[in-house]
Amino acid sequence: MGFDILLELPKLLWLVIGIAAFMAVIGVLLVLVDRGPKTRRDHWQALCFLGPAALLLLVGLVYPVIRTTFLSFMNGPSTAWVGFDNYVWMFTQPEILVVLGNTLLWVLLAPLLATGIGLTYAVLVDRARYESFAKSLIFLPMAISFVGAGIIWKFVYAYRQAETDQIGLLNQAVVWAGGEPRQWLLEGPLNTLLLIVVLVWIQAGFAMVVQSAAIKAIPAELVEAARIDGVNGWQLFWHITLPSIWPTVMVVLITISVQTLKVFDIVRTMTGGNFDTSVMANEMYNQAFRYNEYGKGSALAVFLFVLVVPLVAVQIRNNRRSRETQ
């Protein structure tokens, strides 16, 4: 049975009904909010406006976070308490140690490379003739899915036997350079590095746009004064540009680090986590949803959470500081 528009109609119908019903509820809410009891403070009004979102967040985030924390101290089917067993398992099982090592490699490399390349490019194309076009080129991968990006790069890494023509660009480049084609995604630890390339490719655009905006916000007088003093481009970058945009660089680094910790789609699409390329988010998915080991999966999720918190804490502190200096 192939594609049949008749089979698709219920989906579109449910889409329309879903949106219409939601809008009707909101419409009623907007009328009710002004008909409520008149009190000195806005109890009733706040309940109408904030209630739906707050309820969803309580049921869908607050409760699950607490429950996941409990589950991480229980066994696979969540029937008995096992203390710290799942955490001990995480740090002693050789396969999981590989996963943790890979995640560390991701977090060390991807944010630095993406931020560095983004910054370099932002500086280089700043006020160039085709600036906005040049920026769109780098920025474009931001719009597409990690799955799409994974397929794009899997094609770049594709392998054909040495006697035949190569179809993957990387192997062709190797052949042109006189080397032997290789199965890039099967050999560790190189394969993890090649997966990291994909995330860098996606995130560099984000890094570039945000840092470019910061560069443009540097006061023109500052740059001009330095120019008059005979400073060259290199010195200008190190002494004026970089110090001026440093807070933004940190924000970008941390934002990408948080994204990197949670990377899942790229690994899933390109290697499925095989050949020693798995990362925490992928392992969490496997444990919880493929092997039904809820305890172990939850422990991995909690550990991920613990890793993300300090990064975001730094982010918030920086935010507050920059707001105070404004």
Place this chain on the structure above:
Amino acid sequence: MSSPDPRPPATAATRPRGTAVGRVGARLSTRAASAVAVVIAVLWTVPTAGLLISSFRPEQQIKTTGWWTFFTSPETTLRNYQEVLFGRPSSGQLASYFINSFSIAVPTMVFVVTLAALAAYALAWMDFPGRDWIFVGIFALQVVPLQMALVPLLTLFSQGLVVGGVQVLPAWDLQGAFQFTQVWIPHTIFGLPLGIFLMHNFISQLPRSLIDAARVDGAGHGQIFRSIVLPLTVPALVSLSIFQFLWVWNDLLVALIFAGGSVEVAPLTARLAEMAGTRGNEWQRLTAGAFVSMVVPLIVFFSLQRYFVRGLLAGSMKG
């Protein structure tokens, strides 16, 4: 909110000046700089171009020759697209998944943007006890990785909620198109913390005098929201809508867990990831399929780039 691209006009005074030697040096470094920029631009564009070109080549050629040979022996076909979109289920049947992606992304976008705008208004302009604490709490929820919420939320749908042996909420046993509901809700929830935060940034910046004047005239909060706040926050609403739409359209994790892989509800990303795993060498399908999934984000990106950039600069951290 600042404009996305504040570009002071480059005047002669900001260009490098100085001695002849300095000028030559500057020109050389400009050349090197341009070369580096071009190299980066090429590296960033070629992989996508290769995929796009390949998707229009006949199967036999994709599998035996590199896409760069296209320039010496160009031969194009739309067959890959026809197969992958409308062909047998085993070759993708992506048209169905395309509709699924839409049916997931569009309602979620409407839900998140609406609920976030309402909540942000309440947090910014209403007076009720605990307001600041609730705001801090929602702000903190941005930190929570999705992974923390997946298992309990899925159990909630599949088994309902049992407290002390009493079934408080029944299990959801949805069939057919109704299963989309089960995907809408997690996506909406996961989009809310950032959505509320972004809308609050914007709505709380509105001039107090405006709101106060309306209040003095006897307008209720509902009326103020409809007639003053909504029209003024259109740019922020558009930015958030774009981001929310793209996140959900591009998401894989939530889709895998709450929609599974069935043709009834699974989105394009889930289907493509599956094809990449099980049919990793069927490049005629993967290239065309990947492009089918990229078309909508690319259209959104090119037509609404201004809003996209603005949203990005307003702080985009998604849990």
